[in-house]
Structure formats: structure tokens, C-alpha cells
Amino acid sequence: MHFTKRSTAVLMAFAAAITATSARAGEITISSDKLEIKGDLRLRHQTNEETANSNRDRQRIRLRLGMNYTVNPMLAVKTQFATGGAEQTSTNQTLDSLSKPKGIFLDLAYLELKPLPGAHADTLVVSGGRMKNPLWQTYSSDLVWDSDLNPEGLGENVKLSLAGFGRVFVNASQWVVNEKKKVADSASLAGNRPQYVFSTQAGVILPAPMDSRFTLAGSIHDWVNETDRAFGDGVSGSTNLLISTTTDKLANDFRVIHIDAEWFTTIPGVDLPLSIQGAFVKNTAHRDNLFANNDKRDTGHQVGAILGSASNPNSWEIAYFNKSVDQDAVVSDASDSDFPGTNRKGNIFWVAYAPWKNQQVKVKLFQTSIIEGAEKDIDTLQLDWQVKF
Numbered sequence: 001m002h003f004t005k006r007s008t009a010v011l012m013a014f015a016a017a018i019t020a021t022s023a024r025a026g027e028i029t030i031s032s033d034k035l036e037i038k039g040d041l042r043l044r045h046q047t048n049e050e051t052a053n054s055n056r057d058r059q060r061i062r063l064r065l066g067m068n069y070t071v072n073p074m075l076a077v078k079t080q081f082a083t084g085g086a087e088q089t090s091t092n093q094t095l096d097s098l099s100k101p102k103g104i105f106l107d108l109a110y111l112e113l114k115p116l117p118g119a120h121a122d123t124l125v126v127s128g129g130r131m132k133n134p135l136w137q138t139y140s141s142d143l144v145w146d147s148d149l150n151p152e153g154l155g156e157n158v159k160l161s162l163a164g165f166g167r168v169f170v171n172a173s174q175w176v177v178n179e180k181k182k183v184a185d186s187a188s189l190a191g192n193r194p195q196y197v198f199s200t201q202a203g204v205i206l207p208a209p210m211d212s213r214f215t216l217a218g219s220i221h222d223w224v225n226e227t228d229r230a231f232g233d234g235v236s237g238s239t240n241l242l243i244s245t246t247t248d249k250l251a252n253d254f255r256v257i258h259i260d261a262e263w264f265t266t267i268p269g270v271d272l273p274l275s276i277q278g279a280f281v282k283n284t285a286h287r288d289n290l291f292a293n294n295d296k297r298d299t300g301h302q303v304g305a306i307l308g309s310a311s312n313p314n315s316w317e318i319a320y321f322n323k324s325v326d327q328d329a330v331v332s333d334a335s336d337s338d339f340p341g342t343n344r345k346g347n348i349f350w351v352a353y354a355p356w357k358n359q360q361v362k363v364k365l366f367q368t369s370i371i372e373g374a375e376k377d378i379d380t381l382q383l384d385w386q387v388k389f
Contacts, residue, residue: 300325
């Protein structure tokens with residue numbers, strides 16, 4: 001965010017007032033060179049249409065406000081507040097309850113450490129707290145991780161140059177999912193263990209002809225103690241936070257092999273960016289004999305392309321993706337919340353346009369059907385207007 005002279009003066013005056021009223025606070029300075037403030041507001045109309053005329057219409061808002069402070073060249077404090085709070089994969093807030101005030105929650109709060117000096121600062125980055133996902137992702141990666149999911153724990157990023165022939169990177173994360181708590185209706189902690197997910201990713205970015213680049217990354221996401229009993233606070237009915245049902249544990253283990261790829265180029269003559277993406281997953285920890293004939297419902301994919309980029313004024317983009325994810329391919333509570341769960345397949349379309357700077361309008365459609373079983377088809381239409389500031 002670029003500060004005007006007036007806004008900088010207001011911030012400096014605010015800092016001076018704090019210093020003057022607290023003798024023990026020490027010296028406090030706020031500088032536009034160290035403090036970054038940014039945010040966005042999105043208005044959304046969403047329609048979920050199911051077969052048998054079972055429809056749902058919602059008006060929703062999303063507000064995010066981030067404040068990042070550079071402590072020194074090696075350390076930064078990064079925070080963000082957002083609406084939502086009801087689920088880990090969405091910061092949307094539905095307009096209802098007779099205009100009851102909406103809550104603001106802590107969405108990000110982490111330290112970012114770059115221990116190497118100067119030109120090598122981005123070679124190694126270590127993050128800790130409630131942070132942005134440290135893994136390299138494309139849109140197709142929401143097969144595994146929702147873009148709004150901010151993990152809690154530690155993350156590490158390493159980037160190395162290949163002497164003009166591209167770059168290699170290694171990313172890792174250690175996320176806390178649930179701590180060890182009392183089992184429902186019991187004062188004991190027995191039979192209950194903390195849950196984690198450990199992710200390791202390695203990839204390469206290679207230059208290609210016509211100012212293109214190709215990126216390929218492979219990851220392993222290993223969930224730990226995911227099938228343990230219910231995680232509650234001793235209250236009857238408490239359930240495992242990894243599932244949305246009233247049962248007390250997951251039926252399957254999850255150690256997910258995840259491949260991501262992107263080819264990015266700019267179409268000559270028309271100066272349009274083109275991103276062709278794909279993701280594939282397989283749950284290698286799927287248990288035997290869960291289904292008849294030892295059927296393992298453990299794979300998924302998402303492939304598609306984005307043409308254009310609705311970012312600058314009067315720019316636009318269109319996109320299409322095909323997605324299919326088996327029942328036990330990934331942990332559904334961490335994947336894209338707009339796509340209605342696992343055991344589904346379907347198509348995703350959108351068109352977006354940027355009428356002015358920092359604004360975007362988008363129409364997005366999800367058409368999904370069940371892979372196995374008798375659940376209903378679900379179509380979701382989203383109409384968005386987003387303003388960044």
C-alpha cells in the first residue's frame with residue numbers, strides 16, 4: 001500500500017501519542033517503509049441448485065485486513081484479520097439473522113524469518129504461527145488444499161538457482177491439527193492422541209521457449225493419528241474435527257502423494273497470459289477391505305487452463321477445469337470448500353473482468369455429480385465483486 005503524506009503523518013502522530021502515555025513502552029516508531037497495510041472486500045451472491053428443486057440462495061461478504069511489519073531485514077511480523085470463523089476453509093460471512101453484527105477473527109499471525117543476508121535472503125525462509133500455506137500451489141492444487149486454509153505450525157522454504165537453467169525448490173510444513181483433549185463423556189485423556197499433518201514438497205521451475213516456464217512439484221502429505229477417537233472437551237457429542245459427521249473417527253488413513261504441474265506462457269501478438277495446470281493425488285495409506293472387492297477409492301485429479309488475467313484495468317480472463325476426487329483420496333475438510341466434497345466429479349468455469357484498478361467482477365459455475373452412490377447432483381453459481389485496497 002502506498003501511503004500519502006497525510007496518512008503517514010496520522011500514523012506518526014498516533015505513535016507519538018502512544019509513546020507519550022506509556023513511559024514503560026520504550027521507543028515506538030511507525031514508518032511507511034516498515035509497515036504495510038492492505039485488504040480486500042468481496043460481495044458474493046451464491047446459488048446452490050440440487051436436483052428435485054432443492055435450491056439455496058445466499059448473499060455473502062468477505063473482508064480481510066492485513067498488517068505486515070518489517071522488524072529488521074531478516075524478520076517480519078505478518079498478521080491478517082478476516083470475517084468468517086465458522087470453518088477453516090472459508091472466510092465468507094452470510095448475510096442473515098436480521099442484520100446481526102458479523103464477527104472478525106484472527107486469520108493470520110506469524111513470524112517470517114529470512115536468516116541469510118542480502119541477495120540470498122529469499123534462499124531460505126522459515127515461518128511459524130498461523131501462516132499462509134508455505135507449499136507452492138496453482139488453482140488446481142485446491143484438489144488438496146483450499147486457498148483460504150491457513151495452517152498453524154511451522155513452514156520452511158528453500159530456493160536454489162540452476163545457474164540460468166531454472167530453479168529448484170523444497171518446501172515443508174508441520175501443521176498442528178488437534179491437540180490431545182478429553183474424549184467425550186470422559187475425564188480421561190486415554191485413547192486420544194494429538195493430530196498433525198507433515199508435508200514435504202520438492203519441485204523445479206524450468207524456462208521454456210517463447211518466454212514460457214514449466215513448473216513441476218511433487219509432495220507427500222502425511223496425516224498423523226487422523227483415525228483416533230473423537231476430539232472434544234468432555235461434552236457429549238463432540239466429534240473429531242477432521243470430519244463433519246456424528247461418527248467418532250475417520251474410517252481411513254491418509255498419506256497423500258500429490259503431483260502439481262503448470263505450463264505458463266504469453267500468447268504472441270495478443271499479449272495474453274495462458275496457464276495450463278494439472279494436479280493428481282493418490283492416498284497410499286488407504287486401508288484394505290473397506291469396500292466390496294477391495295475397491296480403493298483413493299485417487300483424484302484436476303486439469304484445466306486459465307486464459308488472460310483480470311488484474312489491470314479493462315483486462316479479463318476465462319477458465320475451465322475438470323475435477324474428479326474419490327471418496328478417500330484426500331481429507332475433504334481441508335480441500336476446496338466451494339466444490340461439494342469428495343466422491344464427486346464435475347466441471348468448473350469462470351469469466352472475470354477488471355473494470356478499474358484493484359477491482360474485479362467474476363461469474364463462476366460448478367457443475368458436479370456423485371461418483372458412486374445416489375447423492376444428488378449439485379450446481380453452484382457465484383457472482384462476485386471484489387475490491388482491493
